[in-house]
Every structure is written in C-alpha cells, then in structure tokens.
Amino acid sequence: MRQRPTVDTWLTFGLTCWSGEPVLFSTFHRHQEVELLMVDTGGLDYLMGALPLRLGPGRLALFWGAMPHKLIGIDPGTTIHVVTVPLARFLQWRLPSGLAKRVVAGSVVLDRGDDRIARDAASFSDWRQDLASGDGQRCELALLEIEARLRRLAMVGIARRRGRDDGGDVPGRARVAPVERMMSFVSEHCADNIGVTDVARAADLHPDYASALFRRVCGIGLAAYIAQHRIAHAQRLLATTPMKVIDIAFACGFGSASRFYAVFRRECGQSPHRFRATVQRPPA
Template sequence: MTSSLLSYPEPCADIAPQRIASSIDTEDQWRSLRAHHAQSHRQQGNVLVSRWTRNITTPFEVVNHGNESDHCIGLSLKCVSLTFHHAGRRLMQGRVTAGAVQVTAPAVPVSAVFESPADVLHLFASQQVLAECYEDLFQRPHAGDIVLGDPKLIRDPALDRLGQALVVSRTDDAALDKVFTESVGLAIVSRIVARQFTASNTRNREGAALPQWRMNRVIEYIDAHLSEAIGLADIAASAGFTRMHFAAQFRRATGLRPHEYLLRRRIEHAQHLLLNSKHNVFDVALSCGFRSQAHFTTVFKRFVGETPYCWRMKANGAQ
C-alpha cells in the first residue's frame, strides 16, 4: 500500500453519524466490534450488526487482523470501488455492486483500500449462532465447528433485500427494533449457512456467471453513458453477448437484472450530483438518463427512501 493512503489508526472524520436504529452499532474502526457489545452478543447468542460508512472520495486504507472467534459477514449497501485482500491475497479489485456479500472466517486478516464512498453492514456471527442456524435448517447438529471458509463474493438478491430491510427500518420502540434487527440478522446468517451446505447441488444446476473481465466492460460502458437512453442490447453488446445470453449471466454474477443495476447506478450518480453540484433537480434527472422529473423522483424515492429535494436538504445540512 502506498504511503499516500490514509489508514487506521486515524481520526474517523469520515464516519457519518448513525442514522438508523440504535440496535445497529456504528463502527469506529472497520470490522471492529466494541468490547462491551461483543461480550454481550456472545453471552446472549445473538448476531451483532454494525455499520461502517465512509463519505470522502480520496483513497482510504483499512486493516483488520481478524476477529478472534466470530465470522464477519460484510454486505455492501451501495456500489463501491475498492481493492480487497483476504489472508494476504488479493480477492477483489474494481467495482463491487450493491448487495454483494463477503464472509471472513475467524482469525483471518483482511485489508481494503476504498477508492469511493462506501456504506457497509457487518454482521458478526459466533459459533453458537452458526450451530443453531445449521440445526434449524437440517434438523440435526453439526459435527464440530462450522467454518464458512469460501471468501469469494456472494451475490444473492435475498441477502440484498434483507440488508436493505435492516437499514430502512426505523421505530421509536427500542425493544421492537432490537427484536427486528436480531431476526433479520439471523435470517441473513441462516441463508449463508444454507448456501454453504447446499452449494455443490446448486453449482451443478446453475449455468456460468458473467466473467469479471466482461463485467468490468459492462460497468465502464454504463458509467460512460448514464445520461443516455441505454437498452439491454447496448449493455449486452458492451460485453460481447446477445441479449438472450447476457441477461442470465449478468444476473448470476450480480444478483440483479441489468435494468435494476442501471437504475442503481443512475441514482448513485444523481446523489453525487445533488451533493456536489448546484444543478436543480430537473437538470440532475436529465444528466442521469431520466426523461422526466416525475419518473426520477419516483425511482429515487424507491431506492433512497426520500425525494431528491428532501435528501439534498438533509445531506447538505449534515455536512
């Protein structure tokens, strides 16, 4: 890593204030549990959920030497550009789509260089939680410790929806919020355990996913043409495929339909323009490929939870 990169320990000036319910912790350091929360969740056999948010755009290096006893499940809430190392080996370099999940087993060191803003959920699952999920799924105890040892990115629409449900849920009832967070956290862990122990059958039934080098071409094409009317045939052609073969492979690689991914990228670009330019909402809509402000507002609210105007006012007020 170059010396020009920021890295921990440094003041966490880019960590945004917690904007969601108190049962989701705000991380002071990437993938690091607060001591009292860690002890409490292990004693109770719960999944601890925390959130790490980075808003600045300069490259930023983070390191974690490995959690002593818990698996760490990272779920990206937005598209992010990064280089990720797992156990000393580069696992990922480039853009990671929203909803992508990565699982790190206990005592495995990881590091990352984030080159764009990031918003990540981390779920910490103890051996007790994994064993309970396994027994609930398969109606028998697992012999020995459960190790989720495959670090490759998981793209699963169900996991994406569960993660989004965690961050959009808000309630003034602390007890109810705690129950909801624990329930959804367990659902995420349970699905990952199910994928681990049924993976061989699943791989035999599924076709190939879009290779990473073709995926990179698609991402570059979409980002370069966000203001234009892009069709499925255009995106497929950028990867060297026909529409028929492309859509299925893209969905296996990302967990998203091409159109859904395109909308996500347009909304993320719109957020950047709303935050960093003085364009009005209509001009932002046109710059992001929407043909009317009404359609833009509808899609923006579906993804972000607020209208573009309200989001901009709150974001500017938080700066």
C-alpha cells in the first residue's frame, strides 16, 4: 500500500479525470474542485470531515473538496476513477433537486446501487481520453456527459452527513470515535469563539491528550483544523450568497476582518474577493 508522507493541505487540480490505484495521505487535505469518485474494485475508508465513510465496488460519491477529507484505509487491489470539476463550472450547471446546494453545504452524495458499474467505468474511461486529447469539441462532449451523469445522480442520490455507507468498521475505530466527536463539535460551533479546550471538553478528554490524539489520527493540529473548517464555511458563503465579506468573516467565527483575510489568504492563496470572483465567473 502506497502512502504519501506529506502533502499540502490545500491542493489545486482543475478539470481532470484519472483512473488507477488510490494513495494514502498522512493528513487531511482540501481542494477547490467538486470531486466525483467511483470505486471500481476493492474498497476505501474515508473521513469526510466528521463523517466516516465506506465505499465499496461500484459506489459513486460526489463531494466538494473544500471539506477536509482523508483516505484512511485501502483494500488490497483497489482501483478507482476520479473526476474533478472546478466549482464555477459545477455551479453553472444549475443541477436539479438541490444537488449543488447539498454538495456545497458539505454533504457527500452517493448513488443507491451498483447496477451501473460497467457503464460508469466505461464513461470514466471516455472522459479521461477526451479531456486528455486537447480537442476542444471532445472536451466539451466530456463535460456534457459528466453534467448528464450528475443530473442522473440528482434523481437517485442520497446525501450523507452521518453514519456509514456499507456497514463494518473503520480502521482504528477506538481512536477515531473521539476524533469524530471533536470534528462534530467543530462543525456545529465553528462560528462560536471556541478553542482547543472547548473541543477537548466536548469529547471528555484532557486538552493535551485530545490534541495529541487528533494529530495522530488526522495528521493536523486541532487549532489548524478549526481554522480550515471556518475557511471552508466562508468559501461556501462566498460562493453561494451575496453576503458582504466582513459579515462572512464574523459569521464564520473570526474576531476581525484582518484575521479573516490573513487566514483566508494563507489557506487559499488568494483573497476572499478574488475567490468569490473566480467561482462566480462563468467558465470559458
């Protein structure tokens, strides 16, 4: 099993499609694109924020990469297919049944069955070849087909925020359970004036032990995770509401505009205004 020892917490992929063996990351990571992932063979165990998620063969999952996520387990022989779509393009599609709203709000949307395994695998193969061709018409065709697949997913998909997909247990469950409680507390209270002590108390742990456990399981410190969660919430508001940036700063738990700007630029590599302009600009 391959493992990537270090990784930037914020990645940029753009419009991509690839297939192959998944790679373990040592820490949570995030990216601005919406990700459509299918397990072809084997299985994966994820932590999607506070959500433990098991994906078996044929399972299709759609989520926004700005939500901190981490691959924590890979079955032997696992292969996957992945498409990443820039958020601006995804929002422009105006998908039905509130699909975009659920995804940007942090839900993982799953398909209901495995009756489309062969067709979906063939589609990913076509999309990969079309997007790599450099031919504008083939790229547009791939985008139309990806949009159509998401529209079909909107008709049958189920949104997950808690619970598991295929049952069973995630690796190291005894360690993961209190971390889930800490993540859930951060998710529910990130707009409040909370710190490491408050998060540890929610899991009935000493702050020092809570911090060490969280870093051991997640590969990131508690304070950094709180900041990342607040930034992800700010990105959702910037992308989907007309709220003023200063109001978003306070709504996401930042005590001042200057602090918000500094953390946002550090985490995202751009200002909140530039991020909003990027995701609301119609794709070329």
